[in-house]
Structures are given as structure tokens and as C-alpha cells.
Amino acid sequence: MSDSVDRQMFTVRLELPDRPGELRRALEPIAEHGGNLRSVFHERGNLTPRGHIPVEVDLAATPEQLEAIVTALRDADVTVVRAGSQYYTEEVTAILFGQGIDGDISETLTSIEQSTDATVRDVTLAAPEGAGGLSSARVHLATENEETAETLATLQEIAEKRGLSVVEPLTTGESA
Amino acid sequence: MKLAVVGAGAVGKAVVELAEEYGHTVTAVADSSTGAIDANGLDSETVLQRKRNDGVVGSATAQEALDSSYDVLVEASPTTLDDAQPAFGHVQTALDRDRDVVLANKGPVAERYADVQARERESEGRVRFEATVAGAIPVFSTIDNVGAKQVTAVRGVLNGTANFILSRMTAEGLAYEHALAEAQDIGVAETDPTFDVEGTDAALKCAILGNVLMETEFTLDDVSVTGISEIPASALELAQQDGSTIRLIGEVDDSGVRVGPRLVDEHGTLAVTGTQNIVQFETTHAGTLNISGRGAGGPETATAIMGDLRELEN
Structure with a gap:
């Protein structure tokens, strides 16, 4: 499963409240659902209009895994702005x-x-x-x-x- | 059971008429000033005829009727706001006498729910009020069955007059004033329609629902209310072009209680037409429940009262 040929690179864009522990909380579902974390770009100091911190996560996963990850993030009340090429x-x-x-x-x-x-x-x-x-x-x-x-x-x-x-x-x- | 009926409007009269069919005896009737009492049971036709012909229910006073002996007080006098008097006093007196109370009058449970509950706790009597929200639609028995804690939201069309006006505006492209005049002509709207079209009636119903479902007490003042009297026909037309329509919707959930015009799917469940009402329950384990039907009218509301009486008998 982890070496599935369907595995692709995806960029997931999140918006996190500026609180300790939020980033860690947002990254947990990625590993849990088989995603392979490649890079995290944490744009501290660059706040969104809602006062959140934009975070870009690059990960390798199958499309199914990506879907499960996004669902899990949502269930954990993490704001997912974009996953892959798809804007929500x-x-x-x-x-x-x-x-x-x-x-x-x-x-x-x-x-x-x-x-x-x-x-x-x-x-x-x-x-x-x-x-x-x-x-x-x-x-x-x-x-x-x-x-x-x-x-x-x-x-x-x-x-x-x-x-x-x-x-x-x-x-x-x-x-x- | 022996019933004392307060209020001789459409609902009170229907209770007097239907009581026998449901195995009850009406021993007292009171309108705003007069009363009729017979410990062996009043003849419904005599009482109703006197009300029709002479404007009185009998030769006793209203107070004498209230003081008479009964098992259940049916409060169906017109709803009043704020201190909800005189209905609240009637409820209080009945509970002090350890009698049961069935309300069609919304005032006591919409404006003074905590007071009513406090009196009920000190009494052998119980208070039921199925008839206060959406007439014949079994709202509170549904909540009882599902469990109040398992009902996460209630929304719906709770005022037939406003719904009739919006339906007519949509169907015929009528202006508000025109549709209102039509509703008044056929007796769907009152001469002073404020209570219905400004959302007050729906808001009282939502306050009662809030009181039953939420931990906090609601009154009319706690409900955010917008009516329908300002809505232009052009707004309904734009909605319709888009597959939607506008309905006066009451909403009760953990974010609060509000009443206002909302866009809903033109063919959706909530887009009932004419004087129909609909109540939609969101539940934790049973999904969405929708119940529609007649939300007003004498026999319809009296039917809800008969349901409460059956519960009290059990």
C-alpha cells in the first residue's frame, strides 16, 4: 500500500489559528492515513484576513489517501483551503x-x-x-x-x- | 376527565365541541368575562349557541368558572406577551390546586417558561402544551419520542398566514399588500396582521421550542425576528428564476433562535404552500424528520389538546 504506484505529490493548503500545538495537530492525520510528508511551509507572520497562519504541506499519497486525509483534517476542524489542485x-x-x-x-x-x-x-x-x-x-x-x-x-x-x-x-x- | 375550558374563540369552542367524542366532560367554560358551570357536564350546543347569539357562554362569571371543580384546565384564551396575564395566573391557580393544565395559549411557556416550571415542580399537576406550536402537528410528542437531547435542531414554517401570503406573491407575482388583502378577504389574515406577518407568532413558537430543547430560557426578546411585510415581489421572482423560493423560517439550534425570510429550494421539503406548516427535526441518531400539516384552526388545534389530555390520563 505504502509503495502504491498511484502515489502522487499533492500540496495541501491549510489555515491554522496562531496557537501552540495547532501545526502538530494538523499534521497528525496525514501520517495516520498513509500520507508521506515531504515538506511543510509555515508562513508565520503572513496572516490571512481572518488572522490565521497559512501553511502549505507537500505530501505523497494516493488520491484515495488524500481524500481520507482531507476528511480527517476536516473532522478535526482543521481549515483545508486547498488540496491537490482542487479548491474547496x-x-x-x-x-x-x-x-x-x-x-x-x-x-x-x-x-x-x-x-x-x-x-x-x-x-x-x-x-x-x-x-x-x-x-x-x-x-x-x-x-x-x-x-x-x-x-x-x-x-x-x-x-x-x-x-x-x-x-x-x-x-x-x-x-x- | 372533567375539563374547565378558558377562552371561547375558535380553539376553545372546538375543545367544547370535541371533548365528548374523546370521552371527556366539560364542566366549566369561561370567556373573558362570563362563565358556564355544570358539575355533571355542560351541553356543548347550549354553550356555543349562547356564545353565538348573546356573546356570553353562560350566566356565571368567568371567575366562578375558574374557581369550579375540574381535573384539567384547558387554557385557550388569546396569547398575551410579557407577563402573559391573565393566562399565567390561570395556570398558577390550577397548579396551586394540584390540577393539570393544557395550554393552547403560548404566553406562559413562551414568556415565562421558568416560572411555569417552578410552579409545576411544587404541584401534583402537570403542564402540557402541544397545541402551542404548529396546531395539529405533533411537535412536542415527537421531541419526547426522539429525546430532547437527541434533537439537535428544529426549523420550519410555523405561521400559515405568512406562508399563504408568500405563496400567493410567488404564484401570482402579487405585491405584498395585494396578497395580504386577499388573505384578509378569505379570513386567513386578521384585520391587524402584525402578529403573523412581522414574525411575532412564529418567534413565540420558536421561543417555546428553545425552552424545551435548550438549557437556557428563551422569551420573545431573545429571538431575532424579521417579518415578511417588506419583501418585494421582485425578490420572489429572482428566487424563483434560480429554483428557490422565500419562506418565513423559524430556526432553533445551539447557535440560538431566529425567525426570518430565507431562501429555500423551490421544490424542497420546507417550501410548503398556502396555510400549511412544516416542522423539520434534526436528530442525532435518526436523521431528519419532517412533519407537515395544518398549523392552525379550531379542530386542528383542539386535536393537539386531546392528545395532551390522553397523555395526562396515562
Whole structure:
């Protein structure tokens, strides 16, 4: 198994809280699931917007082992941003409504991208009352890795400042 | 069992009507000022007819009816907020007399749950309140069966009026005001719809669920509430284009209790239409349970009360 011909090199990008023991805790599942650790690049001092430390881990593993490692990391509440070539993103849809959304939608979107890790995928406006009237906007956001709740909270803040309301998606459960 | 029924609105009347079918005897009925008492059992038709014709349930006072002899007090008077009076007083008096209490009135368990529990602990009587959340849907008996500690979250559509309005706005592209007027015309919405459309009613139900499921006590003030009255038709249209719809959803889990409009899958379990309610339970060992049905109405709510009475008999 350990010398499987399917073994490849993967880069796993993690974000760890700046606390003693976090790195060790993050590396344990790799060995446990048969991964062979090749290098660890611990970017101390280079904090993410959320105040975490980015860590890049190079390892050799089969694709199956990689999957098991990522699952185990997740189960241990370790933030996995990227594994192999695959970025983990979640798409979130929200609807904003209020007076004159059409006028300042681009500013609102810029504000969302600046204040969160989310990327605005697309926006659809509906302004049946014409410019400046009561209108709505549907926004598709791509958020990095399990940051949905944080992104939505920030979206609420931004909307509130602009006098807009947000209809959030139901983010848990089968019917979300 | 001998029942004293407080409240002669849709629910109270339905209890008086259905009691006999379930083997109970109504010995007293009280509305806000008058009462009817008969230790051998009141004739339901006589009481209901008097209420219809003369606006009184009988020639006694409400206090006399409350003071009469009974096994179970059924509290179905209109829900009041804050100190939940006079319903809380009725509950307290019944428990002081070591009688059981069945609530349809949400006030005591939504606003003063700890007080109710404290009184219950000192009494031989027990308090049940299946009828307070989602009418005929067996919410608390489901939680009892699964085990409160094994229910990790409850969410759902808990107000039929708001759901009816959102359904109509979606189906016909109506503005909120238009859909509300329609709901009022057919008696689905009250003349003053605030309680339903601003989310207060759903929030009280969520507070009760929070009280049953969580360690801490919740009241209306602890629920984050947003209503539906500001939602434009264009928002529903955008949702629909995307395969979703908007529903007023109540959520109870370890992160708290909240009520607000949410995007849900257009064809998903939670997207019930019309006045339907749905309650979704997340459980530790049994996955997701969904129960939908009629969340309001006299006979529906009275059916939940009959279920509580059966439990008290056992």
C-alpha cells in the first residue's frame, strides 16, 4: 500500500489559528492515513484576513489517501483551503432588496469582495419600479471553504449600512 | 376527565365541541368575562349557541368558572406577551390546586417558561402544551419520542398566514399588500396582521421550542425576528428564476433562535404552500424528520389538546 504506484505529490493548503500545538495537530492525520510528508511551509507572520497562519504541506499519497486525509483534517476542524489542485468552494445565493439597489449595486458588491473572502460570481437585478425604486438583486457568491456563515454575517452588515435587507439561504439541513 | 375550558374563540369552542367524542366532560367554560358551570357536564350546543347569539357562554362569571371543580384546565384564551396575564395566573391557580393544565395559549411557556416550571415542580399537576406550536402537528410528542437531547435542531414554517401570503406573491407575482388583502378577504389574515406577518407568532413558537430543547430560557426578546411585510415581489421572482423560493423560517439550534425570510429550494421539503406548516427535526441518531400539516384552526388545534389530555390520563 505504502509503495502504491498511484502515489502522487499533492500540496495541501491549510489555515491554522496562531496557537501552540495547532501545526502538530494538523499534521497528525496525514501520517495516520498513509500520507508521506515531504515538506511543510509555515508562513508565520503572513496572516490571512481572518488572522490565521497559512501553511502549505507537500505530501505523497494516493488520491484515495488524500481524500481520507482531507476528511480527517476536516473532522478535526482543521481549515483545508486547498488540496491537490482542487479548491474547496461553496456557492451561496442571497437576495438583497431595498430602495434604489440598482443605483449602488456595484459599490455594494465591491464592499462584499473587500470585506469577505467571497467572490461575486454573478448578480441579477430586478427593478420593476424603475431606477431608484424598490428593487431586488440576486447575488451568487463563491466562498472559500466553510466560510459561508461568516460571509453571510458580513453581507448582513454591509446591507444594513446601506438600508438594504438580505434574504439569506437556509444553510443547514436537507432542504437548504 | 372533567375539563374547565378558558377562552371561547375558535380553539376553545372546538375543545367544547370535541371533548365528548374523546370521552371527556366539560364542566366549566369561561370567556373573558362570563362563565358556564355544570358539575355533571355542560351541553356543548347550549354553550356555543349562547356564545353565538348573546356573546356570553353562560350566566356565571368567568371567575366562578375558574374557581369550579375540574381535573384539567384547558387554557385557550388569546396569547398575551410579557407577563402573559391573565393566562399565567390561570395556570398558577390550577397548579396551586394540584390540577393539570393544557395550554393552547403560548404566553406562559413562551414568556415565562421558568416560572411555569417552578410552579409545576411544587404541584401534583402537570403542564402540557402541544397545541402551542404548529396546531395539529405533533411537535412536542415527537421531541419526547426522539429525546430532547437527541434533537439537535428544529426549523420550519410555523405561521400559515405568512406562508399563504408568500405563496400567493410567488404564484401570482402579487405585491405584498395585494396578497395580504386577499388573505384578509378569505379570513386567513386578521384585520391587524402584525402578529403573523412581522414574525411575532412564529418567534413565540420558536421561543417555546428553545425552552424545551435548550438549557437556557428563551422569551420573545431573545429571538431575532424579521417579518415578511417588506419583501418585494421582485425578490420572489429572482428566487424563483434560480429554483428557490422565500419562506418565513423559524430556526432553533445551539447557535440560538431566529425567525426570518430565507431562501429555500423551490421544490424542497420546507417550501410548503398556502396555510400549511412544516416542522423539520434534526436528530442525532435518526436523521431528519419532517412533519407537515395544518398549523392552525379550531379542530386542528383542539386535536393537539386531546392528545395532551390522553397523555395526562396515562
